[in-house]
Amino acid sequence: MTGKELPKGVAVVTGAAGGMGSATAQQLLAAGWRQLLLCDLDAGRLEAVAAPLRDGGAEAQILAGDVANPAFPARLLEALAGRALGALVHTAGISPNMGSAERILAVNLDATVRLVEAVRPRMAKGAAAVLFASNSAYFPMPTEAAQAFTQPLPPEGSAALLHLAPSPELAYPLSKLGVRALVKREAKSFGERGARLVSMSPGAIDTPMTRGELPNSEVARRMVETSASGRMGRAEELAAVAVFLCSPGASFVTAVDWLVDGGHTAAMGF
Numbered sequence: 001m002t003g004k005e006l007p008k009g010v011a012v013v014t015g016a017a018g019g020m021g022s023a024t025a026q027q028l029l030a031a032g033w034r035q036l037l038l039c040d041l042d043a044g045r046l047e048a049v050a051a052p053l054r055d056g057g058a059e060a061q062i063l064a065g066d067v068a069n070p071a072f073p074a075r076l077l078e079a080l081a082g083r084a085l086g087a088l089v090h091t092a093g094i095s096p097n098m099g100s101a102e103r104i105l106a107v108n109l110d111a112t113v114r115l116v117e118a119v120r121p122r123m124a125k126g127a128a129a130v131l132f133a134s135n136s137a138y139f140p141m142p143t144e145a146a147q148a149f150t151q152p153l154p155p156e157g158s159a160a161l162l163h164l165a166p167s168p169e170l171a172y173p174l175s176k177l178g179v180r181a182l183v184k185r186e187a188k189s190f191g192e193r194g195a196r197l198v199s200m201s202p203g204a205i206d207t208p209m210t211r212g213e214l215p216n217s218e219v220a221r222r223m224v225e226t227s228a229s230g231r232m233g234r235a236e237e238l239a240a241v242a243v244f245l246c247s248p249g250a251s252f253v254t255a256v257d258w259l260v261d262g263g264h265t266a267a268m269g270f
């Protein structure tokens with residue numbers, strides 16, 4: 001660590017009622033972020049995360065809503081009420097068994113594009129936005145899909161990509177490849193404000209998301225078993241990296257994706 005102070009402002013966590021989001025919120029408070037804005041679909045689940053954080057000294061505000069609703073970014077800015085953003089950790093997302101290809105692209109990619117656009121002017125000096133991608137975006141894809149993000153998305157959003165990802169299993173890695181491309185493309189505009197934009201790609205992590213998915217996947221089980229770590233990751237391990245990426249110690253880390261996967265991707269030969 002450089003010993004520099006944390007950036008001024010609020011730390012926002014999306015997907016804050018989920019596995020990695022709730023762990024991130026807890027670790028942000030432990031790292032000294034006292035003003036937290038926690039976002040997820042359901043107010044009850046958010047309160048369950050926020051209440052113990054308040055007991056621990058946080059000013060933890062909640063915002064329930066669908067990140068894929070085009071009105072969401074405006075609601076987020078309203079909740080900030082003029083305060084700057086010191087950190088954004090965007091974990092909200094859905095996996096292939098949670099929705100159609102269209103919905104996966106809308107939640108994981110279109111919502112992320114809009115969020116990045118909306119928060120950019122509110123980022124404090126030294127602030128960082130950390131977007132959750134996935135190691136599946138490192139797996140081979142058909143050439144046309146792999147090249148889909150060499151141009152900015154058309155105004156109608158990912159609807160124009162649906163033909164490249166007709167199934168949820170294809171839409172998920174495509175959506176996360178789009179997140180990585182977004183970071184590469186937009187980090188410069190964050191840099192012009194003295195802020196950073198990065199993504200993180202988890203491997204298989206033991207959270208509610210994978211409990212629905214991994215037991216049915218022989219490929220995923222083999223990937224985990226033959227990897228350097230030999231196990232799934234824990235939400236806290238990913239949260240620790242996200243919190244570091246938001247810290248002054250990561251001041252030269254931007255425009256990049258960090259693969260945090262216990263060696264899962266390497267075990268697949270990618």
Ligand SMILES: NC(=O)c1ccc[n+]([C@@H]2O[C@H](COP(=O)([O-])OP(=O)(O)OC[C@H]3O[C@@H](n4cnc5c(N)ncnc54)[C@H](O)[C@@H]3O)[C@@H](O)[C@H]2O)c1
Nearest residue numbers: 015017018019020041066067091092093134204205207209
């Ligand atoms: N768990 C893994 O193995 C794994 C691997 C690679 C990438 N990821 C990515 O990491 C991120 C976090 O995953 P997790 O394992 O913590 O999942 P999780 O399901 O435990 O948490 C995700 C949270 O996002 C919320 N959410 C989903 N759709 C939303 C929407 N439209 N609006 C607002 N909130 C919404 C959910 O309610 C949930 O609380 C996701 O983006 C996921 O794609 C996870």
